Amino acid sequence: MDTLIEFFSLQDPNIRYVLAGTILLGISSGALGCFAILRRRALVGDAVAHSILPGVCLAFIIAGGKDPFMLILGAFVFGLLSMVTMDFISRNSRIAPDASIGMVLSVFFGLGVVLLTFIQTTGYIDQSGLDDFLFGQAASMVGDDVMVFGGLSLLILIVTILVFKELKLVSFDPSYARSIGYPVKRMEFLLALLMVLVITAGIQAVGVVLMASMLIIPAAAARYWTDSLRVMLLIAAGVGAVSGVTGSFISYTAPAMPTGPWMVVSAAFIFFLSFLLAPGRGEIARHIQKRRLSHKVACENILKTLYSMEEEDGRTDRLRPAKELRKRRHLASRRMKKVLSTLLRKGYVTYFRGTPDGYLLTADGRKEAKRLVRVHRLWEQYLSQHLQIAEDHVHEDAESMEHLITSEIEAQLRTSLGSPALDPHKSTIPYDSDEDEPAGGKSGDKHKQGGTP
Amino acid sequence: MNEIEQTRNPTGNSSNPPLEVHDLTVAYDQKPVLWDIDFELPEGSLTAIIGPNGAGKSTLVKAAMGLIPASSGYTLIYGKPLDKQRHRVAYVPQRESVDWNFPISVMDVVLMGRYPHLRLFQRPGRDDRDVALAALKEMGMEPYHKRQISQLSGGQQQRVFLARALAQDASIYLMDEPLAGVDAATEDVIFQKLKELRDGGKTVVVVHHDLQSVPDNFDRAMLLNLRMIACGPVSEIFTDENLQKTYGGRLNILSQMIEESRQQRFVRESES
Numbered sequence: 001m002d003t004l005i006e007f008f009s010l011q012d013p014n015i016r017y018v019l020a021g022t023i024l025l026g027i028s029s030g031a032l033g034c035f036a037i038l039r040r041r042a043l044v045g046d047a048v049a050h051s052i053l054p055g056v057c058l059a060f061i062i063a064g065g066k067d068p069f070m071l072i073l074g075a076f077v078f079g080l081l082s083m084v085t086m087d088f089i090s091r092n093s094r095i096a097p098d099a100s101i102g103m104v105l106s107v108f109f110g111l112g113v114v115l116l117t118f119i120q121t122t123g124y125i126d127q128s129g130l131d132d133f134l135f136g137q138a139a140s141m142v143g144d145d146v147m148v149f150g151g152l153s154l155l156i157l158i159v160t161i162l163v164f165k166e167l168k169l170v171s172f173d174p175s176y177a178r179s180i181g182y183p184v185k186r187m188e189f190l191l192a193l194l195m196v197l198v199i200t201a202g203i204q205a206v207g208v209v210l211m212a213s214m215l216i217i218p219a220a221a222a223r224y225w226t227d228s229l230r231v232m233l234l235i236a237a238g239v240g241a242v243s244g245v246t247g248s249f250i251s252y253t254a255p256a257m258p259t260g261p262w263m264v265v266s267a268a269f270i271f272f273l274s275f276l277l278a279p280g281r282g283e284i285a286r287h288i289q290k291r292r293l294s295h296k297v298a299c300e301n302i303l304k305t306l307y308s309m310e311e312e313d314g315r316t317d318r319l320r321p322a323k324e325l326r327k328r329r330h331l332a333s334r335r336m337k338k339v340l341s342t343l344l345r346k347g348y349v350t351y352f353r354g355t356p357d358g359y360l361l362t363a364d365g366r367k368e369a370k371r372l373v374r375v376h377r378l379w380e381q382y383l384s385q386h387l388q389i390a391e392d393h394v395h396e397d398a399e400s401m402e403h404l405i406t407s408e409i410e411a412q413l414r415t416s417l418g419s420p421a422l423d424p425h426k427s428t429i430p431y432d433s434d435e436d437e438p439a440g441g442k443s444g445d446k447h448k449q450g451g452t453p
Numbered sequence: 454m455n456e457i458e459q460t461r462n463p464t465g466n467s468s469n470p471p472l473e474v475h476d477l478t479v480a481y482d483q484k485p486v487l488w489d490i491d492f493e494l495p496e497g498s499l500t501a502i503i504g505p506n507g508a509g510k511s512t513l514v515k516a517a518m519g520l521i522p523a524s525s526g527y528t529l530i531y532g533k534p535l536d537k538q539r540h541r542v543a544y545v546p547q548r549e550s551v552d553w554n555f556p557i558s559v560m561d562v563v564l565m566g567r568y569p570h571l572r573l574f575q576r577p578g579r580d581d582r583d584v585a586l587a588a589l590k591e592m593g594m595e596p597y598h599k600r601q602i603s604q605l606s607g608g609q610q611q612r613v614f615l616a617r618a619l620a621q622d623a624s625i626y627l628m629d630e631p632l633a634g635v636d637a638a639t640e641d642v643i644f645q646k647l648k649e650l651r652d653g654g655k656t657v658v659v660v661h662h663d664l665q666s667v668p669d670n671f672d673r674a675m676l677l678n679l680r681m682i683a684c685g686p687v688s689e690i691f692t693d694e695n696l697q698k699t700y701g702g703r704l705n706i707l708s709q710m711i712e713e714s715r716q717q718r719f720v721r722e723s724e725s
Contacts (some may be wrong), residue, residue, distance in 0.1 A: 038555060165574075175550060
């Protein structure tokens with residue numbers, strides 16, 4: 001707790017630096033990552049990140065130690081080189097893009113590890129801090145590093161905001177963009193360049209192995225919350241920033257711990273929350289929606305069952321015990337209770353105590369049940385008449401469609417079929433015009449028609 | 454990218470046709486898909502590009518717009534090279550060419566039609582939004598302007614693409630299969646709009662798949678099958694002979710030879 005207060009009191013100027021650096025990095029990688037995943041270039045980002053390692057090592061060798069400018073130059077050159085190589089392979093050979101991405105990633109990274117080992121074994125070069133570039137070490141950034149890496153992040157962010165409109169069009173519809181004269185190739189190159197730059201900016205704090213996830217995860221999490229590209233960029237930037245803060249804090253409290261994994265884990269945690277909790281698209285929301293739909297279907301099926309029982313014996317005044325309903329519709333008794341209480345609440349059925357006790361359709365309930373039976377039979381008629389589907393094959397489909405047919409579609413069906421009297425099984429299709437039973441259903445044998453829905 | 458070369462640049466006068474394409478040849482992987490296409494279209498015309506699958510209909514539109522590299526050929530817009538006149542040409546790509554799960558709204562898509570009128574970095578303003586809304590209204594899509602595009606049906610998606618073209622306020626419209634897979638109501642709206650555009654003096658070219666609906670809805674047609682079979686008023690060129698040439702089996706020998714020569718060359722290349 002004390003360290004937490006100490007950290008966030010921002011007394012230590014070094015903490016302020018490191019925090020500023022990682023937050024900037026998180027924001028720019030999150031925002032730019034949105035374009036990477038929407039253009040399906042996320043894996044390319046991963047390959048570029050890994051391919052940077054030989055550049056980092058060469059920068060150490062040439063500068064004889066750690067020098068931020070040399071590092072950026074080396075990383076940038078090799079990032080670009082890997083991208084050009086991937087592009088070249090997929091354009092000039094029959095190798096599929098995923099294979100060329102995998103190849104470039106492993107070959108460049110392998111080369112990097114060779115150089116890394118070389119530096120570590122020769123001992124001529126000041127190798128302190130070199131390991132940090134594999135998994136990141138935010139706290140090892142000193143003033144100069146933060147200026148350079150943070151400055152780079154800021155630059156990327158500014159460019160992304162400036163050309164947001166153009167990036168949006170090129171990402172969504174490149175052929176239209178080209179048709180109105182946009183320099184699409186150059187825009188795509190700019191995006192690639194920005195991606196290499198943001199990966200370069202992240203090598204110190206996140207490291208080459210995990211940097212791609214700072215592009216991918218915040219953007220993927222953000223997609224859950226919004227359908228607007230602008231908002232998606234803002235959320236992804238926020239997720240990136242939070243991950244940056246987490247990384248810095250860990251780096252500060254446990255200096256031996258690499259920061260990259262912590263930043264990624266904290267971004268992944270936010271992704272997981274989004275995956276579960278996001279309204280509409282999250283798993284919980286979807287589960288609730290599914291439950292609601294299946295409850296609605298169950299309610300409608302029970303209404304239909306009550307109606308067909310009336311159709312069968314022609315009696316609207318006979319109590320229908322829950323047990324009997326369960327025999328016809330295989331519902332667990334707990335679900336049946338829920339369904340019946342919903343129907344009671346909606347006023348579709350009434351409950352009467354008797355021997356045995358049971359349920360009766362109300363006028364409203366009968367009207368709704370009739371509607372269901374009607375759209376079911378209309379749909380069957382439509383399938384057999386317009387799609388020439390055999391009579392014994394139409395029931396199953398109608399059984400699910402009846403819950404989805406809106407009043408507009410029903411009207412269209414009736415116009416197109418001319419409100420037929422019978423369905424393909426020769427059962428009467430019930431229309432509302434002959435509907436005049438009083439509530440409680442005391443009048444007797446209006447329903448002489450046989451058949452089941 | 455190898456844009457269509459635009460060598461000839463006659464002095465632009467008002468008598469220049471809105472759209473000319475000359476000597477256009479396109480080949481994919483050594484296989485010619487369009488051979489020496491040459492046509493001119495008059496102002497205020499509504500043309501259907503017709504031909505069997507793989508005849509090169511979409512390719513013609515894309516190559517004429519310089520979206521795919523052509524082996525030869527050039528496009529003139531009112532007698533001037535295409536690249537200087539792109540804002541006057543509204544291109545409607547095939548609906549399937551974009552990701553409809555992209556996180557943008559209907560309004561965002563239609564506003565893209567205003568981009569040719571905006572400078573670099575300039576954001577669309579209130580006027581642009583008004584134009585976009587009007588375009589949506591013309592396509593009967595105004596109530597949907599806030600919707601995310603994945604919530605639209607196929608026909609509605611197509612209407613949004615057309616609204617974007619309308620928002621561009623162009624003189625020439627090139628549309629790639631705007632009537633493919635749309636519902637009957639959308640088809641009516643689109644045919645109606647195409648006629649309105651023509652009657653308003655615009656030049657409209659539509660890649661179309663349904664031969665039957667051409668005579669009733671278009672005044673000109675291009676019959677295409679690798680090469681141009683015929684181009685002109687529907688009443689003149691819709692002859693049995695031309696249609697037979699376009700859809701009949703006679704071209705099979707040609708396509709066979711093309712395939713044959715491609716294989717041969719491929720073998721020779723891999724031997725060397």
